[in-house]
Amino acid sequence: MEKTNMNSRNEAPNFPRGTKLLGKWNRNVYHILKPLGRGATGVVYLADSKHGKVALKIGHNSMSITSEVNVLKHFGKVQGQILGPSFIDTDDCIVQGQKHPFYVMEYLQGVPVFDHLKEHGNEWAPVFMVQLLGDLSRLHRAGWVFGDLKPENLLITGPPYRVRWLDVGGTTIKGRAIKEYTEFYDRGYWGMGDRKADEQYDLFAAGMIFIHLIEKKRFEKGNDGKQTLMTCLERNEQLRPYRHWLKKMVQGSFQDAEAARTDLMKFIAKREDRHRKVDQSARPKRRKKMRRKAQKQPALVGIVDLVLVIAFLLITSVLYLVGQMI
Amino acid sequence: MSKGTLKQILLLTDGCSNDGGDPAAIAALAREENIMVNVIGVLEEGSLNEEAYDEIEKIATAGGGISQVVYMKQLAKTVQMVTRQAMTQTLQGVVNKELSQILGREQEWDDLSPEKRGEVMEVVDDLGERVDFEVVILVDASASMRNKLRTVQEALVDLSISMDSRGGSNYYTLLTFPGKRNDTDIIKGWTSGITGLSGLFDKISVGGITPTGPAIQAAIQQFQSRKRRSMISYGEDEYELEERGS
Numbered sequence: 309m310e311k312t313n314m315n316s317r318n319e320a321p322n323f324p325r326g327t328k329l330l331g332k333w334n335r336n337v338y339h340i341l342k343p344l345g346r347g348a349t350g351v352v353y354l355a356d357s358k359h360g361k362v363a364l365k366i367g368h369n370s371m372s373i374t375s376e377v378n379v380l381k382h383f384g385k386v387q388g389q390i391l392g393p394s395f396i397d398t399d400d401c402i403v404q405g406q407k408h409p410f411y412v413m414e415y416l417q418g419v420p421v422f423d424h425l426k427e428h429g430n431e432w433a434p435v436f437m438v439q440l441l442g443d444l445s446r447l448h449r450a451g452w453v454f455g456d457l458k459p460e461n462l463l464i465t466g467p468p469y470r471v472r473w474l475d476v477g478g479t480t481i482k483g484r485a486i487k488e489y490t491e492f493y494d495r496g497y498w499g500m501g502d503r504k505a506d507e508q509y510d511l512f513a514a515g516m517i518f519i520h521l522i523e524k525k526r527f528e529k530g531n532d533g534k535q536t537l538m539t540c541l542e543r544n545e546q547l548r549p550y551r552h553w554l555k556k557m558v559q560g561s562f563q564d565a566e567a568a569r570t571d572l573m574k575f576i577a578k579r580e581d582r583h584r585k586v587d588q589s590a591r592p593k594r595r596k597k598m599r600r601k602a603q604k605q606p607a608l609v610g611i612v613d614l615v616l617v618i619a620f621l622l623i624t625s626v627l628y629l630v631g632q633m634i
Numbered sequence: 635m636s637k638g639t640l641k642q643i644l645l646l647t648d649g650c651s652n653d654g655g656d657p658a659a660i661a662a663l664a665r666e667e668n669i670m671v672n673v674i675g676v677l678e679e680g681s682l683n684e685e686a687y688d689e690i691e692k693i694a695t696a697g698g699g700i701s702q703v704v705y706m707k708q709l710a711k712t713v714q715m716v717t718r719q720a721m722t723q724t725l726q727g728v729v730n731k732e733l734s735q736i737l738g739r740e741q742e743w744d745d746l747s748p749e750k751r752g753e754v755m756e757v758v759d760d761l762g763e764r765v766d767f768e769v770v771i772l773v774d775a776s777a778s779m780r781n782k783l784r785t786v787q788e789a790l791v792d793l794s795i796s797m798d799s800r801g802g803s804n805y806y807t808l809l810t811f812p813g814k815r816n817d818t819d820i821i822k823g824w825t826s827g828i829t830g831l832s833g834l835f836d837k838i839s840v841g842g843i844t845p846t847g848p849a850i851q852a853a854i855q856q857f858q859s860r861k862r863r864s865m866i867s868y869g870e871d872e873y874e875l876e877e878r879g880s
Binding site for chain 2: 333370371374375377378381398399400407409483484485486487491496497502503504505
């Protein structure tokens with residue numbers, strides 16, 4: 309087994325474009341195209357294979373690679389929707405006399421969450437939250453907890469735009485201790501709970517992702533983590549409307565991801581409704597001006613018009629609500 | 635397979651020992667007692683002492699453990715990661731040994747096909763969740779460490795959050811060196827949680843010498859005294875893991 313020294317082990321190999329990898333066990337061939345990203349346990353490359361373009365993660369530590377493969381395989385068993393990238397192959401390869409364990413998964417094409425928000429606006433943040441909570445709910449029902457949930461592990465594919473999970477390495481069986489985490493999204497770091505894998509651990513991280521997406525930066529916990537968080541929710545103009553929902557997320561008040569999702573959906577719907585009402589009260593003013601121009605017309609026509617407009621607006625908002633609920 | 639007890643010494647230091655012989659030699663002794671020695675080098679931003687770096691790595695290698703040099707800011711996360719990783723490594727060694735016994739020949743991790751590795755890893759993960767854990771935390775309290783002790787304390791509380799989230803039991807004891815009269819002072823005797831630690835470091839005296847070797851020796855003795863005590867109180871021997879992974 310491996311001689312372990314973390315200092316030397318952290319360096320994952322650097323492969324130039326065109327490097328050919330031959331699997332020792334399954335005899336599959338992969339051609340490296342370019343690096344996609346570097347994580348704690350290895351480097352992910354874009355590679356060419358008989359399956360077409362794939363993402364190939366190569367690491368130094370065979371244990372962590374094996375752990376991740378186990379998780380990826382389990383993801384395939386979560387019924388219904390595909391939650392993470394699907395698993396393709398795992399093997400060892402020898403390059404320049406050195407053995408490297410690697411695994412191969414589906415290549416997801418998309419953009420990082422922050423890039424998407426920059427281009428399309430912050431109103432997408434709650435939408436992605438709803439999608440994420442739906443996925444979490446499915447994962448939790450299968451008996452797993454995601455663990456290391458953070459923006460870097462999310463990718464926006466599409467259009468139609470959909471949030472997808474990139475790195476599922478931290479996924480843990482419910483009830484065990486969380487394996488991997490990132491401080492800002494970690495309940496333990498903020499002093500708001502332990503690191504036992506439960507639904508609320510993921511919900512805490514999801515809440516912190518939302519805060520990060522809107523606040524655009526991470527911040528430190530200071531002397532009292534909980535107090536720092538609560539202050540942030542009140543201070544940021546864009547977060548304040550969501551503060552009640554966010555407090556429930558970080559304090560573990562939701563029973564499960566589905567409850568958190570329903571609550572957020574309700575809130576979004578109510579907010580949209582309020583926007584409509586603001587529009588409504590603005591519109592009659594414009595109508596008054598118009599009426600002044602056409603004073604000869606009987607007043608009754610104006611009233612009928614008003615009723616029609618209000619009815620139209622009501623129907624639109626009802627249709628919108630129904631649309632959101634489906 | 636019994637779930638057993640894992641024993642670790644976690645040494646937090648920032649520099650070179652200057653008293654009491656080669657710490658790596660004592661770490662090698664610990665290894666013979668089935669105690670793994672992990673070392674975390676705590677540095678201040680921008681300082682890198684080659685000699686210190688070298689010693690830290692040597693102690694861990696001799697003690698069958700893991701070493702990592704970090705800056706203050708990442709300390710909490712590193713302590714947690716190193717402890718956890720060392721644990722997995724040890725368990726993997728145990729499982730490997732069981733495996734070769736079952737298979738009747740020397741079958742090592744790397745000789746297993748990826749599929750088999752996956753199965754072994756599941757067993758390791760499961761053991762890591764349930765195994766009982768004993769750790770002697772050994773904190774260097776020489777003058778240069780003084781202003782780092784607050785961060786060290788936070789890191790230890792963080793470690794206990796992680797370990798206490800597991801299913802198995804946890805026991806910690808906290809020693810600092812040099813001690814007032816001896817090589818080490820026991821700041822906190824064997825306890826099942828580190829959360830009651832706040833302010834503990836305030837009382838310690840800061841010494842000029844750094845007897846890292848004797849301190850590791852004292853840590854080994856802590857395990858022995860614990861074993862004696864638990865044998866008296868429970869009237870039975872503890873499970874021991876026979877082999878360490880390395």
